[in-house]
Amino acid sequence: MKVCGFTFIRNAITFDYPIVEAIQSILPFCDMVIVAVGASDDNTRNLVDSIDPRIKIIDTVWNDNLREGGAVLAAETNKAFQAIPKDYDWAFYIQGDEVLHEDHSDKIYKALSAYANDKKVDGLLFQYRHFYGSYDYIGDASNWYRKEIRIIKNNKSFYSYRDAQGFRKNENQKLQVKELEAFIHHYGWVKDPSKMQKKQENFHRLWHDDQWLEDNIVQASTFDYSRIKSLKKYQGNHPKVIANRIAQKNWQFDHDISSNSYTTKDKIKRIVEKYTGYRIGEYKNYKILR
Numbered sequence: 001m002k003v004c005g006f007t008f009i010r011n012a013i014t015f016d017y018p019i020v021e022a023i024q025s026i027l028p029f030c031d032m033v034i035v036a037v038g039a040s041d042d043n044t045r046n047l048v049d050s051i052d053p054r055i056k057i058i059d060t061v062w063n064d065n066l067r068e069g070g071a072v073l074a075a076e077t078n079k080a081f082q083a084i085p086k087d088y089d090w091a092f093y094i095q096g097d098e099v100l101h102e103d104h105s106d107k108i109y110k111a112l113s114a115y116a117n118d119k120k121v122d123g124l125l126f127q128y129r130h131f132y133g134s135y136d137y138i139g140d141a142s143n144w145y146r147k148e149i150r151i152i153k154n155n156k157s158f159y160s161y162r163d164a165q166g167f168r169k170n171e172n173q174k175l176q177v178k179e180l181e182a183f184i185h186h187y188g189w190v191k192d193p194s195k196m197q198k199k200q201e202n203f204h205r206l207w208h209d210d211q212w213l214e215d216n217i218v219q220a221s222t223f224d225y226s227r228i229k230s231l232k233k234y235q236g237n238h239p240k241v242i243a244n245r246i247a248q249k250n251w252q253f254d255h256d257i258s259s260n261s262y263t264t265k266d267k268i269k270r271i272v273e274k275y276t277g278y279r280i281g282e283y284k285n286y287k288i289l290r
Contacts, residue, residue, distance in 0.1 A: 001116050004088040004154070005030040008076035009096045010038030010062060012047060015199040016191050017096040019044075023051050024241045025100035026092050029108060030054065036080040038062045058083050070163025070206045077160035088154045089116050095164070097188035100126075100150075101239045104182040111180055112151070122175035123152035123167065125286055126182055132189040133225040133253035135238060135246050139189075141229040141262075142269055142279055149177055149286055150184060163207075166285040176287045185239060192251050193222035225253055230260035 005026045012019040023033055033055050037045050039062070049057060060079055066072040077093070084091055090112055094100065108124070115121040125147050130139040149166050152158050152175065161168045167175055191199065197220055204213055218224070238246060262270070269280045 001090070001113065002088045003030050003090045003092055003112065004084045005033035005092045005094065006035070006077075006080040006084060007033070007094050007096060008036040008038065008060070008073070008080050009044060009048065010076075011040045011042055011202075012044045012096060013042040014040075015202065016195045018099060018187055018242060018245055019048065019096040020051055021099050021239070021242045021245060022094045022096055023048070023055065025102070025239055026094050027052055027054065028102075028105065029092055029112070031088070032056055034058060034080050034083050036060045036076050036083075038076065056083075064205070067205060067207065067209055072206055073164035074160035074162060077164045081158070081160065082156065084154055086154070091152050091154050093150050093152065093167075094184075095188075097186060098150075099185045099187065099239045099242050101183040101185060102241075104180070107180055108151075108182050111178060115178060120176060120289060121153070121178055122155070122158070122169060123149045123177045123286075125177040125179040125288065126150045126184045127180070128184055128186055129234070130186045130189070131234070132228060132231055133255060134251075135187075135190060135249065136234055137231040137253070137255055137257075138234045139228075139230075140232040140257075140260075142266070142273070142282070143229070145283060146279070147179070147284075147286075148184075149175060161285060168285070174285060174287050176289050179288050185242075187242070191223075193225065196223035196225075197221065226255075228255070229266075230257075230262065231255050232257055 009019045035048050035055055036058050037048055038060050060076060062072050063075060066075060081091060111124050127147055128145060130144045132139050152167055158167050158169045169175055200223060201217055204217060273279045
């Protein structure tokens, strides 16, 4: 059984993406990792190339005219996925601001082995923790997705969907997946406030035209982390590979977890979820096999 990791990145240093930690977190499972490195204004290519000999870089140029719904992110994901050789069984996807937690590695290994030849299983579904402001807080509102596919079969009819959050197959069909008790930490909203502001100004260009940016993006030197619906304090530990980055954090973020901006509708949804586990209106880009 062979596993190939894949991801994409551009300007990782400029926008402070934890791409090194992201790739390192999946390397124990991978025989090779393909990284689509977009033409960058910094030293991103050399940074990626220095991580591990198992990494294979494909140089790409982003189509900056794809400014609707983050489509360019899916396009870059597909470039990396399509470059995986046919003799690989599984493809392990990770984004540049995600880090796999090692706590349940045994469950991942078992699933890779158990379902490699099961034609009903298209992929494996992971649990998510979304960090915000600092490494001490996680998003507590229903707009944060709880699960997503990060391992898929090396089937070239599969493709990255919409803004590269998940995958689909053939003609817009959802993938059939087995759910894992394994966590991915999403650190996309954890940066020095000045770097977060630059990232947001750049990132919105992947979704909107110049007029929208002018009308909606606040011009500032630092990002205002206070504009958040609800957070809770994180009580667990972080992946080992990101320990050094956490230790080097050089900004302060504190949040009153007792405050929130929930509407009446939000409150009803939370009550239902608390007592039933069901999240009303939850987006699920997959079909879970029982």
